Amino acid sequence: MYSLVDVHKRYGLRTVALRKLNLDIRPGEFFVLYGPAGAGKSTILNLLAGLTRPTSGDVRRDGASITHLPPERRNAAMAFENYALYSHLTVAENLAFPLRAAGVRPAEIEVRVKSVAGVLGIPHVLDRRPGFLSGGQRQRVALGRAIIRPADIYLLDEPIGHLDAKLRHRMRAELKALAVDMKATIVFTTTSSKEALALGDRIGILNAGRLEQAGTAAELYDRPANTFVASFVGDPPMSFLNVSVRPAEGGPALVTGDGQSIGKAPSGALGRGGLKAGVRSTALTLVDPGTPGALAGQVEVVEHLGHSSIAVVLSGTDHIQVLLPADARLRPGERVGLRVDPTRLHIFADETALATDAA
Amino acid sequence: MQRKTSVVVEILRYGAIFLVLGFFVFPIFWMVLTSFKPEEAIMVSPPRFFFTPTTENYVHALHDKNFLFYIKNTLIISVISTAIVVAFGSLAAYSFARYNVGDGHILFFILSTKMMPAIAVILPYFLIFRDVGKTAVGKSLHLGLDQHGALIVSYVMFNLPFAIWLLVSFFQDIPRSLEHSARLDGLSRIQVLRRVTFPLAAPGIAVTAVFTLIFCWNEFLFAYILTRKAASTVTVGVESFFTLQGILWGPVAAAATISVAPMLIFVLVMQRYMVRGLTFGAVRG
Amino acid sequence: MRKSLASAGLLALLSSGGAFAQECTDPVQITWSTIAGFYTDAMASFVKSFEDANCAKVTVVNIDNSQLYNKQVIEMVGQTGAYDVVTLETAEKAEFAENGFIRPMTAFFADKQDLLNDVSPTLRAMTVEYKGDVWGLPYYTYSAGMFVRQDLLDDPTEKEAFKAKYGYELAAPTTWEQHRDIAEFFTRKQGDMLKGQPLDKDFYGVGLMAGPFPEIQDEMSAMIWGMGSDWLNAEGKVPVDDVEKAMDMYLRLMPFAPPAALTVTYDGVMNQMKDCQIAMTAGFFLDQWPNAVKTEENCPGATMAAIEAPLKKAYVGGFLLAVSSSSANPEMAEKFVAHIGGPEIQQQFAEMGGASTLTSVLTNPMFATPEKRATNGQYATLNQVFESMAGFSSNLFKTPFGAKIYNTMQIPLQSAASGQISAREAAEQLAADVEKICGGPCPIAN
């Protein structure tokens, strides 16, 4: 078990990379760090690897501090986002580097390099130098170099982010299977919601050096702690309606800016204004305009995504994204009605989630 | 970019390049030409372009003046100085580049020694080496006057700032993640330096070596003050061609050609590195 | 020329080296710092014979003439003992003696008066003696006379034209005024006639050493001494008016010298001579004769002559061999001085074309033969110079600041020569500079 305890990390005088961060990574789990660029994901990997030290706070392993343990003694393997390939060595030599450093026998090195190259689909480039590889190939070499030796923890910094869609999709599955087989502890960073949800046993959502929420995919998806998490998990992202709580028949109701009611308000929220109601595109159904109980709006943009479409509907002053079947024939400017699944509403005050009765 | 450059512009461009090259190459061409001129074809007006070439100047320089002796000294001193400069400079530059040791202040101090006029310290140097040369350490390291060690130390001192200056940029151009990766693979900092960083910085180190070698090879003042004969270098050796009969232009040209030739060949071989190195990593897109 | 000398050296080496070879397992090491160049190369064989005869090992360090002084001073001040035998210009002797850089050799020469007396007395007074002591032996003299193209002075057409213009006969100049007239007379443009032939390039009346080198003051010494004055008067001050006058005289020559005059020293003037560009020199080092005489090969019809400078005054001096105070082997060094400066070696040296310092050598009839004209043709003139200047001495050689003054003088003089400042300003600046160097009036030894 690796832990970051009250870790604060500053670069120079002003740049704060991590703020009082606490995080546990459990043995054998596939932990995904997910957040926008600059959120502090790579800093966490560097701290775990020992490549940088916290400004304050502690890095621990099984309870013992390893803050000052140099990287070469941590038995951590890492794949770097910018590949970090040795341009003066061939692919085979790059892959062999960690094994040579550990003094593995040449015969075994050869076997291992071939095996890893096979898994990653790069056996035909083993003799080339990194300068002659495509971006995708380099990334696979970088990944290969990280997984070629047994390590206590694997730190993978956006290891498949530069692959093309088809390969990324395939590698995602391979990686997951590999992780299951190896029972290895893996920390993986990404900026893609799909990757995070698909891969993570648990996911930590980072924003501006803070851990916004950590939990399983389902926890994050169904019970986002705040609007940041809500908007960041799920593809397409959640839409938000500005709502307030008004008294109505059968209890307080959530009412949008232009007076449309969208459902029951959570208890304890009575009288509060300035709330946000988050709704996923899959929780909305398109109905005829004027259907009672449905939000009225006007289609702004329709995007065709092949199997489905996304329509952006303007209701009052709120933009709402609706996932539609591919054959839905909507045009910009068309008036529509939206029925909201009240059980899948997320209510937030001051950016933080409120417990909803419905949920 | 689509630029329909007219033929006229291209002709003008190459005309200009030709003129530029003429200006920069001609003096060296003239020097080489002079080295093959018989004595009676040198100090004549108007200058002679056509003459029966002779090797007598080379014979004079190499045989009579034993110029190879100076070349040998210069080679020993320059190569060792360069090796030390590159070694010390790389270590220090790496420290500045990666650890920002001294937060710029130590770097400033080292760079500022480049401002020092050599003349100001040449006599103190003379006295230091006179005394050091008498000590046991000085004797074993040949640090005395008219010994190779004294010049080597001086050249190391005077070339370190520039070398560090160059190298810092080179090291900064190497992504940290490469070193990080190697350290995670179990290499210590020193092993990382040896097996990853220095090989990757090879072009930069090569450029630094080229410049240092050129500067050492061409240095005059220290060589002149700190040596007498045994450790004299080519720039001092050329002085033995200034005689009571005047400057022996032909042999001087031959000696100069001989002494410049290794540098020219070296520089031409390294020129691709040099151009890459000359950007100092200071231009960033 | 050079080849013949080299082979002559080789011969000397074989004969003398063979004769004196004896058992010598632990030779005494001495080092001689001297001027780089031709004659020191010729000295190699004499060094060898010395080594064999005395069980010594002599290292010769050749230093460019312009750097010799400071290089030697550094080693003397550092008391490194690196140089056992040093080579000094006339102006430097007083400084080295006064500061204890060199050892007096009075005692050494006590029983070798013959050798001392053989040194031309004029030279001896200026270069060897200081404050009653003997400081070494000169081994080479650069005492000055003048080179002229005798063929031009003798050409009837030119003689006629000259007389028509100046009202007196064209002949070797005996005053600086005449010198100026002749210089003016022979300054011609390309295409003009000289000796009835059209010139294929510009021709100049005189070659001057007005470049950034100390030799400009050697030329001017001839003028200022010719006036009966000196660079320093008895009070140790620069006689500003006299310097101005000499400078003026020099400036009046400048228009008749090639433009290169402002960049050259003696070798440049010799090159001009050999390239058939100039008719004569001003006060000029007679040791350059073997060089000057090559003009006769290069310029059809040319005949060279070495004569005394106008007013029979010109720079006199020689390179003094002296023994460093910090020498570890002073006895061997003294022997070496006596060896190189002695009659045997001087004779051999002269045979190779060196300008010897010994009267016995200079007056040796074997050098007056036509065969020896190319190498020793100036000896007669050199003797005349010594005779004419007998009893002369300059305060410049009697002050311990002589070397520094010598190394500074060129700057105001050359400034004036190049037209940057006037003759008066140059003289005044020189006076100020000298006063600064000496920290007041310069001490003059008697």
Next chain:
Amino acid sequence: MARITARRLIKRYGAFQAVHGIDFDVADGEFVAILGPSGCGKSSTMRMIAGLESISDGQILFDGIPVNAVRARDRNVAMSFENYALYAPITVYENIAFPLRSAGKDAASIDRAVRSVAEKMELTALLGLKPGALSSGQAQRVGLARALVRKPAVFLMDEPISHLDTRQRYRMRRFIKSIHQEFGHTMIYVTHDQEEALALADRVMVMSDGMIQQMATPQEVYSRPSNAFVAGFVGEPPINFLDYADADDSGLTIEGNRVALTEPLKARVRLIGPRGLAAIRPHFLRLGAESPVRLQGRGFITEELQDHNEIFVDVGSVRVAIVTPPGLRVARGEAVTISVDPEHLLLFPADVKVKEHADEL
């Protein structure tokens, strides 16, 4: 605004031919996305339209007038670049004002134009900054603002949002779409991301190896791909390819499973021959044997993406992806049957290059 036509357009770099004589038309005000993997010739094509690259052969016409000889600056083309191509030494304000200053507009009208476009692109607060201080999303907006401010006849975009994260991409996509809806520029948008192309464009031009593979509306490209390359490149998750053999009117064999064919597929089989590629979109595959075309396989991995699951099943040597509703899982190595309606089978001639492409990128 302009209509753009390309006639037998060829681009050569030395001996290498990057674009092989393509023809296309972009209508006035149309939004066309050029989609393809890197090295397919899409950027060369766009740069020839811009005038940044010389045309080796063929013609480009704006409104019917050849522009081959017209300099880039005179084509009234605006472009936004993948790496933004902002002018680093000058402020955001000056960046946006740059084209107007170049055109010699007066200061007052420049100021008006810059402020209005900055307002629209939500850049007003950033006008005083230098490009180095901007985030990637901001920098891209500045690039767009600079292009927009000059009211160009043609608006070109080279991978403008490829460096942004999921949320920002959605936002910028809306932005670009709304710009097009508002101003109606003729827009050409180069991307390797099929989702962007489909979401934004009126028509998508799929390129590969310097040739146009298909140029059609997004729906058309998705549901009726003209060849295996297009089928493989368009769609998320990517389409599944399976080799089939022994095809005749009675059916065909996929990884040992004999499958009966519908009438339209029979026609296709007759055209292609006994061997070929069968392509099935993951969305159409189902776990279980409900549909007529059935395949036997073993589970590999299940990815739970919350709003749906993606299940990978190994069918013979081929790993097949299936999109299922949330909650369905298959264990590793579990034997499963998957099925699909024959109408969702796409048949193509076996095209080896299709697979290679995916590997090399």
Next chain:
Amino acid sequence: MPTSPASSGFAAPPAAGRAGLSDRWFSVLLITPAMLITLIFAILPLVQALDVTFRMGDLSRGRIGDYVGLENYRVVFADAAFWQAGWVTVKFTVVAVGLQMILGIGIAFLLHGATFAKGLTRSLLILPLATSAAVTGLFWRYLYDTQFGVMNWMLGNLGLPEPNWLGDYTIALWSVVLFDIWQWTPFVALIALAGLQALPKEPFEAAELDGASRWRVLTTLTFPLLKPVLFLVLVLRTIDCVRLYDAVAVLTRGGPGTATETMTFYLYRTGLKLFRMDYASTMAIFFLYVMLVAAVFALTPLLKQFTDRAKEA
């Protein structure tokens, strides 16, 4: 089915042990050799030189004498030749560096646009850099010779005036400048060329599409983007020019008169000809002081570049 690559049969990783050398000590260790050399051989002589500035120091009289307070400073500051040498140095530096920058940048642009024989041209341009001023400077003296020099021969053939390059006091300094230009313009040109080639292409394409004039592109893009590298060259060249010695020593020896006597040459003359180490040291210390003050301004931006990059995590 791929098997897990990281399976059995692997050498055990090093056990977690002592913490090892800290970054701080490691970084200090790395600079130690360079620092030792610099401290000993820069500081020691400088301290000696500084000491001499307060003493009477006529070396040819064989001694460094008594302390005289600030007397040497008084003498040096009252010395017209010192200020004259300073003025010559300033003139030389401003003109030489200025022209080298202009010509070098010009040549860089010339070559940048060239498509043919670029490598060869670049190689040839390096030649002057690889030669020493002490040797090639001598040859320039030969080239400059009014009689035997090839320069005036060519000018004469072209019917142009034939200057007395090194003999005319109004020209001599510019002749030295010309030599320095010959030797060092290629340095500027090569760096500027490398800088040009390293510039990103896209902003220039964008400017082309935006219809910017060449001049606007130069002033708003090219030069501002090249500024850091040009500034670096400027600093390097300025340092070298201010310390110019070899070229002067070989070509003119400060002459005619003092027309080309630069600060360092005057230092040389005072220190190694007159052996007034007191005056020479005083001048040198003053010179160094001025240089350091200038360096604070000149080097700070460059250093900031270094340290900023060093701080990037």
